[in-house]
Amino acid sequence: MSVSPATKPVRPLLEAKGATMRFGGVTAVNAVDFVLGEVELRCLIGPNGAGKSTFFKMLTGQLTASAGRIHFRDTDITAAHPHEIARLGVGIKTQVPNVFNGLSVRENVFVAAGRKKSLARTRAIVEETLTRLKLTEIATRLVGQLAHGQRQWIEIATVLAQEPELILLDEPAAGMTKEEVERTAALIREINRTHAVIVVEHDMPFIRMIAKTVTVFNQGRILIEGDVDTVLSDTRVRDVYLGKQAA
Amino acid sequence: MTRPPSPLRALVRPASLSFLAMVASGLVILFGAPHVLDTFGLVQMTGFTAMAMFALSQGFIWGYGGVMSFGQAAFLGLGGYAYAVGVLNMGDSTVPVFLAIAVPMLFAGLLGYFMFYGRISDAYIGVITLTVSVILFQLVNTTSGSQYRIGEAELGGFNGIPAIPALNLPGDAGNQLDPEGIWYAAMGSLVVVYMFLRAILASRFGRVVVAIRENETRAQLIGYDPRLYKLLAFMISAGIAGLAGCLFANWGGFISPTVFGLTMSAQVIIFVLVGGLGTLLGPILGAVLIQWLTIEAGAQNVIDSNLGLGAILVTFVLLIPQGLVPVARNLVLRLGTALSGRRMRAKPLGPAPGTALAGEVRR
Numbered sequence: 230m231s232v233s234p235a236t237k238p239v240r241p242l243l244e245a246k247g248a249t250m251r252f253g254g255v256t257a258v259n260a261v262d263f264v265l266g267e268v269e270l271r272c273l274i275g276p277n278g279a280g281k282s283t284f285f286k287m288l289t290g291q292l293t294a295s296a297g298r299i300h301f302r303d304t305d306i307t308a309a310h311p312h313e314i315a316r317l318g319v320g321i322k323t324q325v326p327n328v329f330n331g332l333s334v335r336e337n338v339f340v341a342a343g344r345k346k347s348l349a350r351t352r353a354i355v356e357e358t359l360t361r362l363k364l365t366e367i368a369t370r371l372v373g374q375l376a377h378g379q380r381q382w383i384e385i386a387t388v389l390a391q392e393p394e395l396i397l398l399d400e401p402a403a404g405m406t407k408e409e410v411e412r413t414a415a416l417i418r419e420i421n422r423t424h425a426v427i428v429v430e431h432d433m434p435f436i437r438m439i440a441k442t443v444t445v446f447n448q449g450r451i452l453i454e455g456d457v458d459t460v461l462s463d464t465r466v467r468d469v470y471l472g473k474q475a476a
Numbered sequence: 477m478t479r480p481p482s483p484l485r486a487l488v489r490p491a492s493l494s495f496l497a498m499v500a501s502g503l504v505i506l507f508g509a510p511h512v513l514d515t516f517g518l519v520q521m522t523g524f525t526a527m528a529m530f531a532l533s534q535g536f537i538w539g540y541g542g543v544m545s546f547g548q549a550a551f552l553g554l555g556g557y558a559y560a561v562g563v564l565n566m567g568d569s570t571v572p573v574f575l576a577i578a579v580p581m582l583f584a585g586l587l588g589y590f591m592f593y594g595r596i597s598d599a600y601i602g603v604i605t606l607t608v609s610v611i612l613f614q615l616v617n618t619t620s621g622s623q624y625r626i627g628e629a630e631l632g633g634f635n636g637i638p639a640i641p642a643l644n645l646p647g648d649a650g651n652q653l654d655p656e657g658i659w660y661a662a663m664g665s666l667v668v669v670y671m672f673l674r675a676i677l678a679s680r681f682g683r684v685v686v687a688i689r690e691n692e693t694r695a696q697l698i699g700y701d702p703r704l705y706k707l708l709a710f711m712i713s714a715g716i717a718g719l720a721g722c723l724f725a726n727w728g729g730f731i732s733p734t735v736f737g738l739t740m741s742a743q744v745i746i747f748v749l750v751g752g753l754g755t756l757l758g759p760i761l762g763a764v765l766i767q768w769l770t771i772e773a774g775a776q777n778v779i780d781s782n783l784g785l786g787a788i789l790v791t792f793v794l795l796i797p798q799g800l801v802p803v804a805r806n807l808v809l810r811l812g813t814a815l816s817g818r819r820m821r822a823k824p825l826g827p828a829p830g831t832a833l834a835g836e837v838r839r
Contacts, residue, residue, distance in 0.1 A: 289697060291693070291697075310696070310701070311693075311696040311697055312696045312697075312699050312700055312701045312702075315696065315697055315698055315699035316699045320697070320698070321697055323693070323697070327691050327693045327694040327697065328691060328694060329686075329687050329690035329691050329694060329695075330690055330691070331686070331689075331690045332686070332687060332690060336683065336687075337687075339683065340683055340684060340687045340695075340698070341698045343680055343683075344698065344699050344700065348680075384694075387694070387698060388698075391698045391699060
C-alpha cells in the first residue's frame with residue numbers, strides 16, 4: 230500500500246483514507262478507503278443506512294470526519310467548510326432537494342452560476358444550463374411551486390451552473406418517471422465526458438444504464454468494489470442488498 | 477441585425493417601474509408635505525419617518541436576511557446616543573451623523589461575528605439580540621450622575637440627554653436646521669435608504685442574502701459563506717437603525733434609555749408584520765399606520781392604546797399574516813390579470829401584462 234515519495238504517483242481527484250464518522254455510539258462510516266480518478270464515473274450502492282449519504286456529507290464538509298483524512302487533489306478537505314470545498318470544485322445534489330424555494334428557476338441557477346464571475350459570463354452560463362436541462366419554459370416559475378421531479382432537475386441545474394469538477398449526485402432518479410430517469414441517465418453520461426461523477430442510487434436498472442465501476446457500502450464499510458457486472462453478480466451483494474429488494 | 481431580447485428584461489422592467497414609482501411618490505411627499513402641513517404636522521411626520529426608517533432596518537434583516545433580530549432597538553439607541561454624544565462634544569453635526577451610523581454598525585459587527593461565526597441557531601439569535609438590547613437599556617439607565625459623561629455630554633441615566641443640538645448644514649455649525657429642514661433631512665434620507673436597499677437587493681450580494689434566507693445549506697454547497705453574508709446584512713441593518721436613531725434624537729431634541737427598551741423592539745416587529753414581511757414598502761407603511769393609530773388612540777379614552785395595538789397585532793397574525801402590502805399587491809395583480817384578460821378577448825394579439833410580473837411578486 231505505501232508508496233515511497235520518489236515513485237509517488239499524481240494524486241487522484243478524490244481520496245479518502247480511513248474516513249470514519251461516529252455519532253455517539255453509532256459508527257455510520259467506518260474506516261473507508263476510497264479513491265476516485267479524474268473524469269471517473271462511480272456508483273455507490275448499498276442498503277439504507279449503509280453510510281452512503283453520510284459519506285457524501287463528509288466529502289462536502291457538511292460533516293467533519295471523526296477520524297481519517299479526505300483529500301481533493303492536493304488539498305486536505307477533512308475539516309474544511311462546505312463553502313470552501315464547493316469553491317475547490319465539488320458540487321452536490323443532495324438526497325432531499327436543497328433548492329431556493331422562494332426564488333424563480335432562473336434566479337436559482339443565477340445564484341449558483343454567479344460566484345466570482347462577470348455578469349455577462351453568469352448570464353451565458355444561466356441560459357446555457359437552462360437550455361441544456363430543458364428548463365427554459367419554466368424559468369420564471371417559483372421553484373417552490375414545482376413538482377418533485379422538476380425540483381430535482383433544478384437542483385442538478387444549480388450544481389452544473391457552479392461549474393464543479395467533481396459532481397456528487399445523491400439519488401438523482403428518486404421520484405422520477407421512467408422517461409425522466411432515462412433523461413437523467415443520458416445527462417449523467419454526458420456530464421461524465423468532462424466531469425468526475427459519483428452517484429448514489431437505489432434504482433438497479435438506472436445503475437445498469439450508467440455504471441462502469443460500482444462501490445458497495447454495507448454497515449459503514451466498503452463491501453466490494455469493481456466492475457458493474459462483477460459486483461452485481463456477487464453473492465454477498467445479492468445478500469445484503471439485492472436479495473433484500475427482491476424479498 | 478436585431479438584438480435578441482434579453483431574457484432578464486421581463487423581470488427587470490416591472491421592477492424598475494415600481495422602483496421609479498416608489499421614489500417619485502417619496503419625492504412628492506418630501507416636497508409636498510411642507511406646503512400642505514403646518515409645523516406641528518410636519519414634526520409629527522418627521523417622527524413617523526424616523527420610525528419608518530427603523531422599521532426598514534428590521535424589514536431588511538428579518539424579511540430579506542432571514543435573521544431574527546429581535547433587539548433592533550439596541551442599534552436605534554446606539555445611533556441616537558452616538559449622535560447626541562457626538563454633537564454635544566463637537567458642536568457640528570456632520571461627523572456625529574456618521575457616528576450614528578458607524579457605531580451601531582461596528583457593534584453589530586462584533587455581536588454578529590460571535591453569533592454567526594459561533595453557529596448560533598436562529599431562535600437563539602432572537603434571544604441574544606433581545607437580551608443585548610435589554611442589557612443596554614439597563615446599562616444606560618444606571619448612568620445618572622455627573623460622573624457618567626463622555627466628554628461634554630452627560631448621559632443622564634433614566635432622564636436621558638436633553639437639548640440635543642439639531643442637525644446643521646454640513647460643516648456650518650451655526651446654521652442649525654429648523655423643523656422644516658429636519659423634515660427634509662429625515663424624509664430625504666428615508667428615500668435615499670429605500671433606494672440603497674433596493675439597489676442592494678438587486679445586486680448580486682442581495683440575491684445571495686435572499687438565497688441564504690431561502691436555503692442556507694444550498695448556498696453553502698455552491699460556495700457562499702453564509703456567515704459572512706449574514707454578518708454584512710446585519711451590519712447594514714444596524715447602520716440604518718442607527719440613522720433612524722439619529723433622526724429620532726433630532727425629532728425630539730432629546731433621547732432617553734427608552735429607545736433601547738423592549739417596547740421599541742416589539743413595536744418595530746409589529747410595524748414589519750403589519751406592513752408585510754419580505755417587502756420594503758410594508759415596514760414603512762406599517763410604521764406610519766401604527767404610529768398614526770397610536771396617536772389617534774391616545775387622543776381617546778375608550779380603550780387603552782396598548783391594548784388596541786395588541787389587538788391589531790393579533791388580528792393581523794391571525795387574519796392577514798402576510799401583511800398589508802403583499803395582500804394589496806396580490807389584489808392589484810389579480811385585478812390586473814382579470815382586466816387584461818377582458819382586453820385580451822377584445823384584442824387577441826395584445827400582450828398579457830400580468831404574466832411579466834410573476835417574478836416580481838416577492839419584492
